[in-house]
Amino acid sequence: MNTRQQLILQNVIEKGKISVAELAEATGVSVVTVRHDLNYLVEGAYLRRVHGSAVAIDTDNVETRMMNNFNQKKIMAEFAASIVEDGETIFIESGSTNAVLARLLRDRKNLTIVTVSSYIANLLRTSHCEVILLGGILQKRSESMVGSLTQLALENVHFSKAFIGIDGFRPETGFTGRDMLRADIVNCALRKNAMNIVLTDSSKFGHIHTHPLGPIGLVNHVISDGQLKESYKKSLADQGIKVTLLPNV
Structure with missing residues (x-):
C-alpha cells in the first residue's frame, strides 16, 4: 500500500463514506487514479465501494485499523x-x-x-x-x-x-x-x-x-x-x- 492509498484509506475510515470526487480532491490526483487505488483497496478487503463512493468496513485487519x-x-x-x-x-x-x-x-x-x-x-x-x-x-x-x-x-x-x-x-x-x-x-x-x-x-x-x-x-x-x-x-x-x-x- 503506497502513501496515497494510505491517505485514501484514512479518509474513508474517518468519514465512514466518501465520494470518489472528494477523494480525488483530498489526494490531488485524478478521479481515474483514485478509482485504480480503490480497486486495490477493495481487493485487499480494506474497504468497499458503492455508487461512486468508498465505504469503511468493520474489520480486524490491523493495517486498516x-x-x-x-x-x-x-x-x-x-x-x-x-x-x-x-x-x-x-x-x-x-x-x-x-x-x-x-x-x-x-x-x-x-x-x-x-x-x-x-x-x-x-x-x-x-x-x-x-x-x-x-x-x-x-x-x-x-x-x-x-x-x-x-x-x-x-x-x-x-x-x-x-x-x-x-x-x-x-x-x-x-x-x-x-x-x-x-x-x-x-x-x-x-x-x-x-x-x-x-x-x-x-x-x-x-x-x-x-x-x-x-x-x-x-x-x-x-x-x-x-x-x-x-x-x-x-x-x-x-x-x-x-x-x-x-x-x-
Missing part, C-alpha cells in the same frame, strides 16, 4: 515507548496502537519484544531488537496467534512490561474484548504479573463486549487520550490504576 485516527495513536504509542527501558523484555499484544508502538521500538538495539502478533513480528523483521513470536493457531483476520499452544508458550516466557489492547470498558464490567480466543491470550498475559499497561484510545470506553479481560486489579496503567470522560478516569483511579491521558490532535 491503524489508519483510523493514526496521529492520536502515534502520540499514545510515543509515550508508551518512552517508558520502555533499554535492556527490558516486553510483551506487545496484537492491535493497531500496539503495532504503532512496535514500529517506534524497532530501532532499539538492547530490547527483546515478545508478541503473539504475526503482523507486529513482520514489522520488526529488519529491526535491531530481539523478537520472539509465540506459536499457536494463526487467526488470519487479526494476524494473531491464539489457542492452547499460544497460552502454553506465553506461560513459559517472562517479561517486565505487557502492553495490551481492549475493546470495551465499563465500571460494572471492567475491561472486555470482542473475541474469545484473543481474550484468553490477554488474560494469560495479565496473569504473568508484569507491569500490565492498557494502551487504547478513549472511544473504547463505555462499550461492553462479551469476554472479560482481567480482573481489573491486574492492570497497573492505562494510557489513553484526553477525551476520556472524568467518570471513567475516576473509576480506574479508584481501582488503583495509574491513568495517563495524552493531548488530542
Whole structure:
C-alpha cells in the first residue's frame, strides 16, 4: 500500500463514506487514479465501494485499523515507548496502537519484544531488537496467534512490561474484548504479573463486549487520550490504576 492509498484509506475510515470526487480532491490526483487505488483497496478487503463512493468496513485487519485516527495513536504509542527501558523484555499484544508502538521500538538495539502478533513480528523483521513470536493457531483476520499452544508458550516466557489492547470498558464490567480466543491470550498475559499497561484510545470506553479481560486489579496503567470522560478516569483511579491521558490532535 503506497502513501496515497494510505491517505485514501484514512479518509474513508474517518468519514465512514466518501465520494470518489472528494477523494480525488483530498489526494490531488485524478478521479481515474483514485478509482485504480480503490480497486486495490477493495481487493485487499480494506474497504468497499458503492455508487461512486468508498465505504469503511468493520474489520480486524490491523493495517486498516491503524489508519483510523493514526496521529492520536502515534502520540499514545510515543509515550508508551518512552517508558520502555533499554535492556527490558516486553510483551506487545496484537492491535493497531500496539503495532504503532512496535514500529517506534524497532530501532532499539538492547530490547527483546515478545508478541503473539504475526503482523507486529513482520514489522520488526529488519529491526535491531530481539523478537520472539509465540506459536499457536494463526487467526488470519487479526494476524494473531491464539489457542492452547499460544497460552502454553506465553506461560513459559517472562517479561517486565505487557502492553495490551481492549475493546470495551465499563465500571460494572471492567475491561472486555470482542473475541474469545484473543481474550484468553490477554488474560494469560495479565496473569504473568508484569507491569500490565492498557494502551487504547478513549472511544473504547463505555462499550461492553462479551469476554472479560482481567480482573481489573491486574492492570497497573492505562494510557489513553484526553477525551476520556472524568467518570471513567475516576473509576480506574479508584481501582488503583495509574491513568495517563495524552493531548488530542
